[in-house]
Amino acid sequence: MIPGPDRVIACPHCGELAIQPSLMSGNTFGAVLWSDGRQDAPMLPQFPAVTRCMKCSGYYWVRDAPEVGEMNVFVRGGADVPDAWNNAHEVAALDVEGYHDALQKGLGKTTDQERYLRVHLWWLYNDPGRMGGKVIITSNYRDNCTQLLRLLSIEDPNDIIMTAEIHRELGDFETAKWWLAKLPKKYQGIVDKLKQFASAKDSLVRQL
Ligand SMILES: [Zn+2]
Structure with a gap:
């Protein structure tokens, strides 16, 4: 480095x-x-x-x-x-309150900006899961995910993976699998892993 x-x-x-x-x-x-x-x-x-x-x-x-x-x-x-x-x-990264506040104050002017703020907020919410803890699905968590889904493309494969993952983490396993089924063959590796988590009704963020 x-x-x-x-x-x-x-x-x-x-x-x-x-x-x-x-x-x-x-x-x-x-x-x-x-x-x-x-x-x-x-x-x-x-x-x-x-x-x-x-x-x-x-x-x-x-x-x-x-x-x-x-x-x-x-x-x-x-x-x-x-x-x-x-x-x-x-320059310091924002915390959960910071991202909420920045969104409320209109920092997400463009789709890309709003997406950056919402994805980073989602990642922060998921951090306890990365450390072996539980992720609590609060109404703020759910609301941020709903708003993020609105910003994702239904044609871009990476956005489809994110869409499926949001549904899985919200506990909507069937919708997650429905989205995963739309992905082309070259994504089979990640599709298999996420499908496996969804079939086990596992909603936690997971290491790939
Ligand atoms: Zn200043």
């Missing part, structure tokens, strides 16, 4: 500086893929696309924030770097 330069960005609401790290190259060595589509790859970290300002608590998309400068990751903290840059926080 080779880090790329750090981008120094300014909050579009108040100007507070933040650091967005980048990656020059990485790999999927040791990666774990989950049935809800999340990939945990220690050598290929994903940086948050949306964040909350540490100063004014305003939400913003990182790519929309004005760039103030760029610095090599190895000079960070050094005397040649302005204090304001050295003191800036790294």
